[in-house]
Amino acid sequence: MLAMNYRGPYRVRAVQKPVPEILHPEDAIIRVTRTCICGSDLHLYHGMVPDTRVGSTFGHEFTGIVEEIGPLVQKLKIGDQVLVPFNIACGKCNFCKQGLFGNCHESNPMATAVGGIFGYSHTAGGFDGGQAEYVRVPYADVGPTVIPAEMDPDDAVLLTDVVPTGYQAAEMGGIKEGDTVVIFGAGPIGIMAARCAWFFGPSRVIIIDHIDYRLEFAKNYAKCEAYNFKEMEDPVVFLKKTTDWYGADVCIDCVGCEAEGNTLQTFSGRVTLLQAGAATALQWAINSVKKGGIVSVVGVYGPPFNLVPFGNIVNKGITIRANQTSVKRLLPKLIDHVMSGRLDPKGLITHRIPLEEVSEAYRLFSSKLDNCIKTVLIPSAKH
Amino acid sequence: MEPSNEDYKLIPGWGMDADPENEPTYPMKKYTGDDHNRIHYERSDQQPELVEILRSNERPAITRVFGTSVPPSGFSGMIRRYAFQHSEDRYRHWIPLILADRINMLEGLIEDFKKGQIPNIIKERGLAVEWKHNRAGLIRKAVAVTLASLVLVSLFKRKK
Missing domain, CATH: 1.20.5 (Single alpha-helices involved in coiled-coils or other helix-helix interfaces)
Structure with missing residues (x-):
């Protein structure tokens, strides 16, 4: 089968690999119909995530058709069209039972801090991902969800990560009616977080980034205010001023470890890797939120640590809320939002590229060329 | 000394202000109290370990499923094996893994050349x-x- 293949930082190619096999009685093999490149895949692509081995196949956002099932799989049948949450969850451990499907304790032997994630390094379990024609899906009765017949396949693939992560980012913010919400990062997740924030009743949603075409897109798609931090002397002062010198009620970090905007953070986090990426967005979130405010974090940070102004968290009494998204928990509500037309996930897609051209697709997304917001890879022309 | 049985419940005022609604992780987490059962929960069957799987030393056993995509090999594999002797808390875990990744990239190039394939x-x-x-x-x-x-x-x- 054709599959994306990692060769080292900034180098990927499409290669032929063996079709995956059932390795556990609760496995399914899925023939992939759509798969996306996620912003967090770029952290792998840029060599930022430890234990990313040459030969791995990335891809944690995918839909497909059930091709084969293990003997204990009961809820899926061959031929079902499914969307597959990015996190691998057993459904039985204490964390899964409490709705923390992103923190499963039975899917990743290589680290205890993170559950298994498809195609996201050996730090997240060493699973091959969905940027391939076929993928092995463990615990097939738990994660995969049959796509409603009327749902557009492009909407379905974005329900595997982008929509739930954007939604959970807003949900964790504990947004109250009338709040001012600031979102750092106008990538697909940030844009979706801005759109989903409105579900919780704020009076203002502000998005901050430095790429004009993305800010323009966010303004139109998420009906929010959008500002370029490179056009302001100090984004924290700007946000204080625009909130009557009070601070935002809720700040959301949708950037993670590859932020721009602070020389010291960039040098220590991205150039020298002395910390796990540049925590600029998190720093701004902590310093822009009001006293007693909430900072929600869905941006990806790698191990082992980041430099953030922790003293300000204590002194301001800030609540930090963060987690890998519990896709499975959120799917029923989000499928309803999509089917009723309240959310338009496919509106984020700007590029559809055959899997054969995966190298170009990664470069396009990584370098933010051709006004790229979201790239979908199509494994085979027949889909 | 740790209290035996449930003696701690005899401490004056024990639990009187407990508020089940005060759950800061909600709605991310629907608290059930199962956390107190620790790792004693029903598990799926064990996936057979057919390739070498490195595992965190912060857990007693391998998880019921795991990825088998690229088992450790070569010099980078030796470094990864060393890294996994240390917990996720230690630099000795993460820095060797980053080093192994860079060496692995060179191993990938050598592997290509060995196959007669110029990348x-x-x-x-x-x-x-x-x-x-x-x-x-x-x-x-x-x-x-x-x-x-x-x-x-x-x-x-x-x-x-």
Whole structure:
């Protein structure tokens, strides 16, 4: 089968690999119909995530058709069209039972801090991902969800990560009616977080980034205010001023470890890797939120640590809320939002590229060329 | 000394202000109290371990499923095995893993050459799309890298 293949930082190619096999009685093999490149895949692509081995196949956002099932799989049948949450969850451990499907304790032997994630390094379990024609899906009765017949396949693939992560980012913010919400990062997740924030009743949603075409897109798609931090002397002062010198009620970090905007953070986090990426967005979130405010974090940070102004968290009494998204928990509500037309996930897609051209697709997304917001890879022309 | 049985419940005021609604992780987490059962929960069957799987030393046993994509091998594999002797809390875990990743990249190149395959770096880096959409930027980057390389070479020669 054709599959994306990692060769080292900034180098990927499409290669032929063996079709995956059932390795556990609760496995399914899925023939992939759509798969996306996620912003967090770029952290792998840029060599930022430890234990990313040459030969791995990335891809944690995918839909497909059930091709084969293990003997204990009961809820899926061959031929079902499914969307597959990015996190691998057993459904039985204490964390899964409490709705923390992103923190499963039975899917990743290589680290205890993170559950298994498809195609996201050996730090997240060493699973091959969905940027391939076929993928092995463990615990097939738990994660995969049959796509409603009327749902557009492009909407379905974005329900595997982008929509739930954007939604959970807003949900964790504990947004109250009338709040001012600031979102750092106008990538697909940030844009979706801005759109989903409105579900919780704020009076203002502000998005901050430095790429004009993305800010323009966010303004139109998420009906929010959008500002370029490179056009302001100090984004924290700007946000204080625009909130009557009070601070935002809720700040959301949708950037993670590859932020721009602070020389010291960039040098220590991205150039020298002395910390796990540049925590600029998190720093701004902590310093822009009001006293007693909430900072929600869905941006990806790698191990082992980041430099953030922790003293300000204590002194301001800030609540930090963060987690890998519990896709499975959120799917029923989000499928309803999509089917009723309240959310338009496919509106984020700007590029559809055959899997054969995966190298170009990664470069396009990584370098933010051709006004790229979201790239979908199509494994085979027949889909 | 730890309290035996449930003696702690006899402490004056024990539990009187407990508020089940005060759950800051809600709605991310629907608290059930199962956490107190620790790792004693029903499990799925065990996936057979057919390739070498490195595992965190912060848990007693391997998880019921795991990925088998790229088992550790070569010199990078030796470094990864060393890294996994240390917990996720230690630099001795993460820094060797980053080092192993970089060595693994060189091993990948050697493996390509061994197979008689010359890696098409220009293709793998997707430079065609950069050339198409950001030609000036690509040229600027190429000139900057060339100049930096020339400076380094001249500095190296001067030292000699």
